[in-house]
Amino acid sequence: MNQASMYCIETTHLTHQFAPGKNILDDINLQVPTGSIYGFLGPNGAGKTTTLRLILGLLKKQKGEIRIFGQSLAENRVAILRKLGSLIETPSLYGHLTAAENLLLLQKIYQSPKARIPEVLELVGLPDTANKKVSQFSLGMKQRLSIAVALLNQPDLLILDEPTNGLDPNGIIEMRELLKRLNQEQGITILISSHLLAEIEKLVTHVGIIHKGQLLFEGTLPDLVHKQQESSRVSLITNDNARSLQLVQSLQPEAQQQNGKLLLPLLPPEQIAQLNRHLVQNNIDVYHLAVEKNDLESIFMELVNN
Template identity: 55%
Template sequence: MTYAIQTNQLSYSRRGQLIVDNLSLRVPAGSIFGFLGPNGSGKTTTIRLLLGLIQTQKPCIQIFGQQLHEHRLPILQKIGALIEAPVLYPHLSGGENMEIGRLARRVEREQTGCVLEMVGLAGEAKRRVRTYSLGMRQRLGIALALLGDPDLLILDEPTNGLDPAGIREMRRMLAELSEVHGKTIFISSHLLDEMEKLVTHVGILNHGNLLFQGPMAQLHADFTAGATLEEIFLNLTNDRI
């Protein structure tokens, strides 16, 4: 099996406190991988490590088979990321925001229209972002992450603040990005009922320790028959969401 993300006993401490503890992730290429855990479990720190925003002492992160420690810049060109709310210029149009992102990533102008079409904003490109709904802003953030045609999307709480219709639209869009466009999607979220509808694989983290990882079907087979993802999650972590 080809893995988009592999970590080998990844650990990270801050001010003497162990945040991530011997984490060995296996994220299959082409999957939608739900990275779940209570607040303070180490999810955001792990994402920052995967993006090279913070570093470990030893090379223990591989992205599509390459060591992040040795090939950081080429690897980052294969990754698009959205960490909570996207950074946008509200006084500019959606298209103008995309143009700034395009120039920053040094990609061809033609990509702008393609990714706006992928996220369903092609018809809204001339509107100022200040007039966008929160869901539209999140989709624009994902469009920016898609510039450069990355193989891997890393999304941290992309549905934060969205209403049910916006969450449903985000789910549809992410499923299409995976199934139609072949993207691997690594997504962190607290909305477990939505994750159950979307993800193909799941990893559950608590206090920096990986409690489970594998296909959703395996999770349900390994635990109480008929239990929801939320029930299994709470049973494993013994925490409230």
């Protein structure tokens, strides 16, 4: 498999600063697999938008390398951008024009066929809005129309910066379904930034987590789920936690007492049953016995707060 088919986007040692001595990005090595929906996650101010602007050539690269479709962005910028669509920050649309008129302006710039206009409106679920003025659109409709603009040139890659910002729950679900459809039916690789893991974990196949300009995690969503499982634990509450701790430590030395509970690493079900039996046989009343699993949002917060 060649480099272009493995990674749609690859950055190597990407570093950027707006003021001397203060890195906004520090040695970012992104690998976005071709055909993936890649969630680029981090708190506001983490460096997500700066990274995307560099990938799109909207900021001048200072240090590192950017490769898109297996080609150097510095050497093949125009050819690369012809195969790429993007939505960075707020939609840039003319409210006094209709949806079709907005698309017509961009269609001439992209030099794509006029027939593409009804096609992209259909793709984003706005087939009956061609003659409606954009000023009458909801925020969700404006976001979808902006994605229609980004699809005019039939891109192989779509880069979206916080596309669900400000959307209501129904709008978020509609956006998620739209992006899944574009990925699965049109074969478009999607890089989407967000500060909300819980919102896009239902959408992405791969995840990169950035904080204070540093990439803290990169991998598939199952990799992140595995990290979640590693942090799971068994918790116990009894009528005598001090004595229970001694009994439990005779079987599981890693056990500790914390915030009124006994905490142990995650154990197989048969070992949990053995612990419970051991306590009951020693006249301990077990009030609470459960496996505590960190959700993915907790893992995200744990990564960025360390």
